[in-house]
Amino acid sequence: MLGAMDGLTALISAPEVAPGIMGIVLGSMGKGTQYFREILIPGSMDGLIVGFLTQRYGVRTVTA
Numbered sequence: 001m002l003g004a005m006d007g008l009t010a011l012i013s014a015p016e017v018a019p020g021i022m023g024i025v026l027g028s029m030g031k032g033t034q035y036f037r038e039i040l041i042p043g044s045m046d047g048l049i050v051g052f053l054t055q056r057y058g059v060r061t062v063t064a
Contacts, residue, residue, distance in 0.1 A: 004029055 007025030010017050017024060 004025050007021070007028035010024050011021060
């Protein structure tokens with residue numbers, strides 16, 4: 001999904017590439033496989049840990 005969004009930003013930054021947008025999107029998705037392992041998996045694990053700790057030990061605030 002991130003690769004698709006990255007590729008679609010080419011329409012904003014360089015509208016003249018519109019005829020080749022599918023190649024750009026597919027290329028962006030393909031190059032992102034390595035980053036999935038290096039960034040998204042550890043980030044997801046961190047999010048799970050922080051989310052768990054926040055839910056378990058967080059302090060609720062009361063609004064008036």
